[in-house]
Amino acid sequence: xxKSVFLVLALxxxxxxxxxxxxxxxxxxxxxxxDIAASGTYVADGAKVAVSVIxxxxxxxxxxxxxxxxxxxSNPKEAVATAEKLLSGDKVPVLLGAWxxxxxxxIMPRLLDYKVPMIVETASSGKITTSGNPYIFRISPPSSLxxxxxxxxxxxxxxxxxxxxxxxxxxxxxxxxxxxxxxxxLKSKGIEIGTVETMTGDATDIxxxxxxxxxxxxxxxxxxxxxxxxxLVLKQAQEQRLPQRFVSTxxxxxPDQLIDQAGSAADGSYHIVFFTPWFPEEAPHxxxxxAFIAEWKKQGYNPAGLTDxxxxxxxxxxxxxxxxxxxxAEPAAIRDALWQIEVKGINGDIKFNKVGPSGSESGQSTPxxxxxxxxxxxxxxx
Numbered sequence: 001x002x003k004s005v006f007l008v009l010a011l012x013x014x015x016x017x018x019x020x021x022x023x024x025x026x027x028x029x030x031x032x033x034x035d036i037a038a039s040g041t042y043v044a045d046g047a048k049v050a051v052s053v054i055x056x057x058x059x060x061x062x063x064x065x066x067x068x069x070x071x072x073x074s075n076p077k078e079a080v081a082t083a084e085k086l087l088s089g090d091k092v093p094v095l096l097g098a099w100x101x102x103x104x105x106x107i108m109p110r111l112l113d114y115k116v117p118m119i120v121e122t123a124s125s126g127k128i129t130t131s132g133n134p135y136i137f138r139i140s141p142p143s144s145l146x147x148x149x150x151x152x153x154x155x156x157x158x159x160x161x162x163x164x165x166x167x168x169x170x171x172x173x174x175x176x177x178x179x180x181x182x183x184x185x186l187k188s189k190g191i192e193i194g195t196v197e198t199m200t201g202d203a204t205d206i207x208x209x210x211x212x213x214x215x216x217x218x219x220x221x222x223x224x225x226x227x228x229x230x231x232l233v234l235k236q237a238q239e240q241r242l243p244q245r246f247v248s249t250x251x252x253x254x255p256d257q258l259i260d261q262a263g264s265a266a267d268g269s270y271h272i273v274f275f276t277p278w279f280p281e282e283a284p285h286x287x288x289x290x291a292f293i294a295e296w297k298k299q300g301y302n303p304a305g306l307t308d309x310x311x312x313x314x315x316x317x318x319x320x321x322x323x324x325x326x327x328x329a330e331p332a333a334i335r336d337a338l339w340q341i342e343v344k345g346i347n348g349d350i351k352f353n354k355v356g357p358s359g360s361e362s363g364q365s366t367p368x369x370x371x372x373x374x375x376x377x378x379x380x381x382x
Contacts, residue, residue, distance in 0.1 A: 023066035027092030034074025042305030046312030101125035164218030256304035
């Protein structure tokens with residue numbers, strides 16, 4: 001009898017230890033294939049770097065982190081399918097993703113169904129934090145914040161000054177939202193708007209839109225799209241000899257990749273970014289930025305991806321900080337903890353403010369915003 005009791009106790013102890021040793025899952029959905037695969041892959045790489053660093057340092061709550069990464073294929077339906085798999089199949093207590101605004105918006109109803117929080121690392125549509133989803137916590141800037149910061153802190157640095165601008169944007173929630181917000185703030189500064197042109201995400205011939213922009217005149221074109229399409233825009237603009245300077249928005253343009261793939265067509269272009277790996281001293285937490293860059297390179301990832309990779313890194317830091325604060329890997333506890341944490345991130349301090357309808361607010365952090373220029377095949381401070 002005594003042996004049976006000891007055996008039961010031993011088995012119970014073993015089972016408890018096994019449960020404690022199980023890794024804590026973090027789900028992630030990113031566009032690893034499709035129209036915006038380059039940026040999505042960079043973000044995923046950043047998350048992998050963060051997980052490796054955290055696990056090397058002992059994990060969280062005495063357990064390792066397991067990143068479960070799914071490919072949403074740059075498609076809203078696929079994004080929903082990946083979220084369903086992560087939430088119902090893998091039963092992750094927190095999600096990270098999904099790069100694009102349309103992809104993120106498609107997933108959001110599932111968060112309400114499963115009551116699982118999601119850290120939004122890239123998407124910028126204002127709808128994401130104003131639609132009344134209390135499981136959304138965004139660390140990237142909405143287009144409204146980006147446009148306002150540009151107008152307040154960057155606009156006056158252009159020489160010659162911007163007097164008339166046109167917009168060329170991808171025809172989705174991200175692009176249309178950016179066009180609306182930048183048009184609004186530029187008009188408020190007395191700048192004339194020429195034309196607003198859209199393009200589908202898979203368009204490879206943008207010559208018609210560029211011809212209209214050229215005809216509209218002006219001195220500047222604001223472009224909102226992924227790195228793949230932006231490369232085509234700059235090349236075709238050079239072919240049509242557009243005289244306007246180009247400014248990309250959204251922070252997802254990987255200027256080093258543009259230099260490699262667009263060549264001389266990228267020269268003179270400006271790019272709004274949220275992390276400046278060429279100038280880590282500009283980061284709010286310089287030591288953290290330098291350590292991230294070193295770890296990224298040590299693990300063999302493409303240096304061009306650092307401007308997107310930091311998003312995945314900061315997203316994982318945020319999730320782990322919330323898990324640690326919660327003291328357990330349960331969705332409700334993590335969601336509550338997300339309101340309480342303050343995280344030192346690559347982009348700056350991450351702390352969530354309430355946005356949206358009263359009683360069902362989403363969380364929004366306030367990131368830092370910078371601008372760089374490509375000149376002579378190098379990224380410089382303009």
